[in-house]
Amino acid sequence: MKGKGKAPQQDKDCPLQFPDLTSCDHTKECPKYTLVLSRSSEDTIGIEELDSLQADLEILLASVGKRHHLLESENQVLVNWQDKKDKKPVAGKVQPEPTPGKRGKGASAATDERPSKKFKESSGKATQPSSRAPSPAPRSKSKNPQVKDGEMVSSPAELPRVVKNECVDRFWQAMEAYSRPITDEDVKFLEEQLRKHDDEDAGYFKIPPLGRHYREVWAEEDLMEEMAEGAKVNDRKRHTNHSNHTNQTGNGTIEASSLLKKAENSMEESPFGPLTQRLVSALLEENLITPMDDVMTDLGENAEEAPAISPRMLAKQLNIGNPATLERRIQRELEEQGILETEDEVEDDPNDEILQELKRAQSELKPLLQWKVRHLKDLLKKAREQQARQQLWKKFDECDAKLHEEYRKLGLARQKKKTNLKRERESVKKVLKEWWAIYQTLDDSYNE
Amino acid sequence: MGRTKSGKHESNAGSSSGGRGSSLSPVANENSNGASNAIQAEARIKENLKELFNLVREVQDERSRSEHNLTNIARTHERMQQESRVTPYYKTKLKGLYSAAMQDADNESELLRKALDKIKEIKTIRENRRHESDRPKQIMRRGVLMTLLQQNAVTLPLWVSKPGEKPPPLCGAVPADSSYVCKAGDKVAARVKGQDGEENWILAEVVTFTPQSNKYDVDDIDAEEGKERHSISRRRVVPLPIWKANPETDPDALFPKGMLVLALYPQTTCFYRALVEEPPKGPQDDYSVLFEDTSYLDGYSPPLMVAQRYVIACKDDKKK
Numbered sequence: 001m002k003g004k005g006k007a008p009q010q011d012k013d014c015p016l017q018f019p020d021l022t023s024c025d026h027t028k029e030c031p032k033y034t035l036v037l038s039r040s041s042e043d044t045i046g047i048e049e050l051d052s053l054q055a056d057l058e059i060l061l062a063s064v065g066k067r068h069h070l071l072e073s074e075n076q077v078l079v080n081w082q083d084k085k086d087k088k089p090v091a092g093k094v095q096p097e098p099t100p101g102k103r104g105k106g107a108s109a110a111t112d113e114r115p116s117k118k119f120k121e122s123s124g125k126a127t128q129p130s131s132r133a134p135s136p137a138p139r140s141k142s143k144n145p146q147v148k149d150g151e152m153v154s155s156p157a158e159l160p161r162v163v164k165n166e167c168v169d170r171f172w173q174a175m176e177a178y179s180r181p182i183t184d185e186d187v188k189f190l191e192e193q194l195r196k197h198d199d200e201d202a203g204y205f206k207i208p209p210l211g212r213h214y215r216e217v218w219a220e221e222d223l224m225e226e227m228a229e230g231a232k233v234n235d236r237k238r239h240t241n242h243s244n245h246t247n248q249t250g251n252g253t254i255e256a257s258s259l260l261k262k263a264e265n266s267m268e269e270s271p272f273g274p275l276t277q278r279l280v281s282a283l284l285e286e287n288l289i290t291p292m293d294d295v296m297t298d299l300g301e302n303a304e305e306a307p308a309i310s311p312r313m314l315a316k317q318l319n320i321g322n323p324a325t326l327e328r329r330i331q332r333e334l335e336e337q338g339i340l341e342t343e344d345e346v347e348d349d350p351n352d353e354i355l356q357e358l359k360r361a362q363s364e365l366k367p368l369l370q371w372k373v374r375h376l377k378d379l380l381k382k383a384r385e386q387q388a389r390q391q392l393w394k395k396f397d398e399c400d401a402k403l404h405e406e407y408r409k410l411g412l413a414r415q416k417k418k419t420n421l422k423r424e425r426e427s428v429k430k431v432l433k434e435w436w437a438i439y440q441t442l443d444d445s446y447n448e
Numbered sequence: 449m450g451r452t453k454s455g456k457h458e459s460n461a462g463s464s465s466g467g468r469g470s471s472l473s474p475v476a477n478e479n480s481n482g483a484s485n486a487i488q489a490e491a492r493i494k495e496n497l498k499e500l501f502n503l504v505r506e507v508q509d510e511r512s513r514s515e516h517n518l519t520n521i522a523r524t525h526e527r528m529q530q531e532s533r534v535t536p537y538y539k540t541k542l543k544g545l546y547s548a549a550m551q552d553a554d555n556e557s558e559l560l561r562k563a564l565d566k567i568k569e570i571k572t573i574r575e576n577r578r579h580e581s582d583r584p585k586q587i588m589r590r591g592v593l594m595t596l597l598q599q600n601a602v603t604l605p606l607w608v609s610k611p612g613e614k615p616p617p618l619c620g621a622v623p624a625d626s627s628y629v630c631k632a633g634d635k636v637a638a639r640v641k642g643q644d645g646e647e648n649w650i651l652a653e654v655v656t657f658t659p660q661s662n663k664y665d666v667d668d669i670d671a672e673e674g675k676e677r678h679s680i681s682r683r684r685v686v687p688l689p690i691w692k693a694n695p696e697t698d699p700d701a702l703f704p705k706g707m708l709v710l711a712l713y714p715q716t717t718c719f720y721r722a723l724v725e726e727p728p729k730g731p732q733d734d735y736s737v738l739f740e741d742t743s744y745l746d747g748y749s750p751p752l753m754v755a756q757r758y759v760i761a762c763k764d765d766k767k768k
Contacts, residue, residue, distance in 0.1 A: 016534070016542075018525045022518060023511060036504050047493065047574070051603050053504075054567050055732065058606040060507070061560040062731045065608035066696045068553040072611040075546045082539060447617070447625060 016077055019070045023063060030056035084198075182386045190380040194373070201369050205362050207355070273327030275334070389445050396438045403431045489577050496570045503563040510559055514552035521545050557610070564605060571603075575633070593670065594715055597651075600635070601755030606731050607691035609698050620693025620701035620756060630654045630664065630687050637710060637719050637760055638666045639684040649710055649719035651758070652678070654685075670717045686710075686763075692756045694731045702727040703735070703759060711737045712758035721762055725751045735759050 027034050032049060033056040272280075410424040524545060528538050588596070607619045617624045630636055631654065638652040652666040655677065662682045693701035703709055703724045710719040722737040734755045738748040 016528075018529060020522075022522065023515065026508075026511070033504065036501065037508050039501075047497070047570070050567055050570060051599070053500075054564065054603055054605070057504075057507075057560055057564050057567070058608075058731060060511075061557060061564065061608045062606060062694050062696060064553050064557045064560065065610070065694060068550060068557065069611050069697055071546050071550045071553065075543065075550070078539060078543055078546070082536075 016074060016081075019074065023067065026056075026060065029059055032056045033060070181390050182383050184387075187380070187383050187387065190376060190383060194376050194380065197369065197373055197376070204365055204369075207358065272323045273330075275330050276323065276327050279330060385445070389442065392438065392442050392445065396435075396442060399431065399435045399438055403428075403435050406431045486577060489573050493570055493573055496566055496573075500563060500566045500570070503559060503566060507556065507559045507563060510552070510556045514549065514556060517545060517549045517552055521549060554610075557608070568605065593717070597669075597712075597717075597758075598755075601757040602732070604690070604692045604755075604757045606694055607698070607701075608694045608731075615693055615698045615701040616691070618687060618689050619691035620689055620698070621703045621761065622689075622693075622701050623761060624687050628687065629657055629659075630685065632656060634690075635669070635688045635757075636664075636666060637686045637688060638664070638678065638680060640666075640668075640678045640680060651712060651717040651719070657682075668717070686760050688757055688760060692731065695728055695733075696731070699727075702756075703761070708762045709735075709737065710760050710762045711735070711739070711754040713739060714752055714754065719758070719760070722754075723748065724759075728756060 032052040036049070036053060406424070406428045410421065410428055413421050413424045521542075524538065524542060528534060528542070531538075607615055609615055615622050617628065634654045636652055636654055637649050639647055639649050640652075641647050651669045653669055655665040655667055657664050663679055664682060664685050665677060665679050666685065667677055695702060705724055705726060707724045709722055709724055711722040712718070713720050720739050722739045724735055725738050726736040728734055734753040736751045737754050737759070738751055740747060741749040744750075
């Protein structure tokens with residue numbers, strides 16, 4: 001749109017979205033609420049109005065919540081943008097780092113038993129310690145290479161059983177890709193994706209400057225083709241004639257472009273931009289006529305001399321620097337003076353179909369990118385949580401092993417018909433308490 | 449006795465005119481023990497109502513105070529959009545304004561939550577009073593039952609998570625903990641065998657739970673003869689959500705389009721398999737679902753609206 005004054009231009013690099021943060025108009029959307037407010041301070045609310053009041057309050061709460069979220073996200077964007085401008089290496093978003101970082105590749109045994117345990121839990125049974133009892137059985141069954149080898153060596157005659165194990169193992173191997181522990185590499189990968197998005201995806205939205213018109217490019221290409229053809233014919237002729245002409249194909253491209261340029265720019269080239277030329281011509285008084293009346297015959301030759309100096313030489317003589325910057329300066333000055341209207345950039349030309357198409361594709365791309373970023377962030381958060389949890393699981397497994405050990409000792413003590421089992425019982429209780437504490441933390445971490 | 453009667457008369461008149469069947473007048477007379485309880489409850493309710501009123505006024509005060517900040521932000525946005533570049537001055541100014549506005553939003557939401565909690569408190573007091581005196585189960589007419597169910601769905605409290613918070617279990621589509629036990633009075637979907645031998649998922653209310661046998665005693669909400677109490681295993685009971693999810697702040701707590709769910713068929717008290725056609729857009733909107741129906745050409749009914757309260761995840765593997 002060509003506005004009269006300065007139309008609002010947005011900074012193209014600005015990642016802020018400037019959301020609409022006005023709060024909801026309670027007079028329009030919350031009638032009961034407004035009604036209650038209109039009462040005097042001595043009055044009170046009737047029981048029958050509770051339901052409608054609740055609905056109104058919920059609407060208000062929802063709008064406040066949304067506003068809070070928007071503010072939070074915009075604030076994050078702002079903080080990150082500043083950080084980036086300060087050239088501080090920011091890893092994705094400002095998030096607390098829960099990963100202890102010590103974790104290497106998790107033990108395969110742990111991963112196998114975890115899927116089987118999760119499988120048990122999700123089948124809907126009450127997850128009390130009673131469900132732990134069946135888990136050692138599938139654990140030993142699905143423990144990968146070591147156990148399987150052992151079994152194969154020890155019982156080569158039991159072919160059916162080994163075959164059955166194979167299927168299970170193959171299944172778990174397939175599941176490995178999905179249920180293996182989250183490593184630092186995974187987290188790094190996600191962060192890398194986010195970083196790539198920040199760096200590269202903005203590039204999709206830049207509208208490249210208008211290149212050379214296709215007519216010129218095609219003309220050049222056609223000319224080159226013809227020259228190539230000509231050269232080929234020449235080559236063949238030369239080949240058959242065994243003559244020693246200089247090879248011309250190398251200079252083909254340079255000749256073509258210079259030919260075209262010569263064809264187009266038949267007029268004298270001036271390094272000065274059009275505005276500069278107009279300005280100078282406006283300031284120049286056309287009074288060449290008066291002196292020339294007197295000395296027309298004598299200075300007939302001289303009159304031609306004056307414009308004989310090419311503008312390029314003139315620029316060098318006058319010591320004017322880069323004509324392009326001069327042009328721009330003049331343009332800006334004129335705009336500020338209000339003499340020249342700010343020309344709209346080529347971008348707003350509705351007839352430019354390619355531009356429209358480009359813009360349409362960009363608008364399609366934008367929500368997709370937003371979706372991608374949202375999910376990446378979500379994944380990253382979950383990956384970090386899971387890493388923390390994996391630490392907990394390791395501790396839990398150790399505690400579990402200890403517990404088994406203690407119970408075994410207790411069993412042994414009972415077998416030996418020891419009368420005072422107090423010490424064993426105490427140690428079992430201690431480990432059990434520890435076990436429960438870790439279990440509770442694990443459970444909570446899943447339910448957060 | 450006279451005092452309680454008059455006290456209840458006031459609340460009854462109010463509720464029957466405004467609530468449209470949200471609370472039914474207890475028919476039974478209260479014994480003297482109940483009378484003193486009722487007086488206490490009445491007094492507490494009055495007190496709470498007064499507090500609620502004050503809270504509402506506080507909310508409005510907070511809102512008008514935060515308006516100032518929001519208009520500032522809007523003005524700054526306008527100015528920033530006119531510049532061709534965002535200067536550091538604007539950035540810091542915006543940051544300051546944003547943090548002030550976040551604080552305001554926090555305060556406002558705190559007050560709103562307090563007010564909503566207060567409303568919940570009043571309602572529970574009223575519910576308890578009703579349950580104490582309501583021993584013989586009311587035989588309600590169909591229409592009354594349906595409006596009651598509607599009312600229930602609309603007044604389900606809304607969950608609005610603060611930034612960084614996740615919706616809790618039993619909010620919208622978020623499943624319950626594996627160790628969750630329904631309390632007496634909770635509404636659930638129960639798979640029971642009817643008199644004709646057919647299995648149906650019905651809307652029911654929990655009476656008791658026996659941990660030793662892992663069984664629930666549930667009451668069919670449609671209290672006709674022969675449909676009353678069932679004793680079923682825990683696996684056949686699915687609790688209904690106790691919070692509504694807000695699509696604007698927690699869209700993940702809603703069932704997405706195309707998901708298979710169990711939804712209450714409108715004007716009935718049974719759950720049937722359905723596909724989600726469209727999740728709710730606003731906090732008070734319903735799901736639009738397509739019920740599996742062999743009497744239609746493509747096997748599905750036209751889209752019907754079902755409230756968030758009556759849509760649960762489908763774990764049924766065989767077709768009904």
